Amino acid sequence: ILMANGTIFMPSLLLLIGIPGLEAVQCWIGIPFCAMYVIAMVGNYLLLFIIRSESSLHKPMYLFLAMLGVTDIVLSTCILPKMLGIFWFNLQEIHFEACLLQMWLIHTFQSLESGILLAMALDRYVAICEPLRHTTIFTPQLLTRIGVGLTLRAAILVAPCLVLIKCRLKHYRTTVISHTYCEHMAIVKLAADDIRVNKAYGLFVAFTILGFDIIFITLSYILIFIAVFRLPQKEARLKAFNTCIAHIFVFLEFYLLAFFSFFTHRFGFHIPPYVHILLSNLYLLVPPLLNPIVYGVKTKEIRNRVVKMLYH
Template sequence: MFKLNGTVFMPSVLTLVGIPGLESVQFWIGIPFCAMYITALFGNSLLLVIIKSEHSLHEPMYLFLAMLGATDIALSTCILPKMLGIFWFHLPDIYFNACLFQMWLIHTFQCIESGILLAMALDRYVAICDPLRHAITFTHQLLTQIGVAVTLRAVIFSAPCLILIKCRLKHFRTTVVSHSYCEHMAVVKLAAEDIRINKIYGLFVAFIILGFDIIVIILSYIRIFVTVFNLPQRESRLKAFNTCIAHICVFLEFYLLGFFSFFTHRFGFHIPPYIHILLSNLYLLVPPLLNPIVYGVKTKQIRDRLSKIFSL
């Protein structure tokens, strides 16, 4: 690491501040964050065990839910251990390459989660709008292909973010990252070079992947609602709609938190920085926490299995 004209050339180590403005209470903030993380780990792990052990749950909807649970575990694990190290043990330093790797993992798992939510919406669309073709369409082979495609899409679209930082940004004004994890723009803004391409690509990925997924999910549910409301019997309408409620809740919590965090970062110039960072943290922690709870409450098969487990 060399200093030249007040800039740092290719830093080997960065320093994560945590939550600027709340340093004095970061220890206490870490307690609910840790509780959320442990609850998310327990809930999603229990969900995976239930789906694996219960053969009646080896259906597309529940297998997608298992993929979502595994992604949630990985996503929250990307940030929480290091964050708690900053809050509780005053360990703010992180190797530059490790920081880029954390950033890539976060973007990758976010894209995977969005892709799984899209696949779940299409599964519900076929199950309700064309039920006779559902078993033929959503085979285990197709589920495997969807899982591979969603993962490859996320990996490929997230990789250029790292390449642009590694290859284009050589001089940094500071090595202090005003964030609790290696958030893309928080790292990019440290650079002394022109960062417009990095910003543009970040927005491009957000709009291409998340925007596409949201549009397809919304169109799928518009078609689902039209089909449900045209069903002749009220009981049939309620049953069909009930199978979608959990997914709608998960869809809303993931994308609404994401958009709220995104627009607060881009346009909330008068909002204190610690609000931005807290929202970013909650965006990555709340969905893994709530997803197993939502599906546990709204899905009868999972509720029944849970009651059997805890009644032993």
């Protein structure tokens, strides 16, 4: 409903325009993005199949890896089909409620991925620093509780973003979202109402989840490195360190992309908008692409199983 002051009251449809400034080449940008998505899907589904079919991989490290694979599949699928619809078929319209659902799913699974990375770091800490107690600490019951707890933490913390948008933001200056997917601040900035509470809560969620997780991941690895360097034998130190290399790479890849995207959005006022959008897309697409590759290359058990499948 168009109001007298030119604002729109509770719009039922929004428009996702894709990458502003690169509209002429969006159809070509969709090709590498689609390729990344296909490789990510194949890699993660293969990873899940290997972990499920090999009883020797039914250990905490690999079960957390399976959780990460499921999260990556869902996260990629939340954005890519709609994004390619915008790029290739000009399907820009999205219902307001569908946009909010996409926003909630994206931010929930981003938060869940961060939590799984924390759980993996704690698993490595116990495996290296308390190896004799590892199997008694990380029981199947604890793994289930961790999975449920991380999912609830993400879903419950992100849910108020939906409520705050629906209940507080009634009037919108425009219905055009200059983005490829429905991101929290991209929606909030459309509103003509006071958005300070919405912005503050979005920052609270980001710092509560990412800040908490990265502090404890860093602490875990400091303790791991201290324990590794105290090992008397060089071979034992190398073996312990090798079990962490893939995890460290994945942690750095996820959090560096997250913080680079976050600070570019908040403080990169002189950076063209299309750079912001591309960084956001890469932040969501690169981890699902690289994670199965990294673990496939660095984890001997998974690598051997892949080789066995290819040559037998």
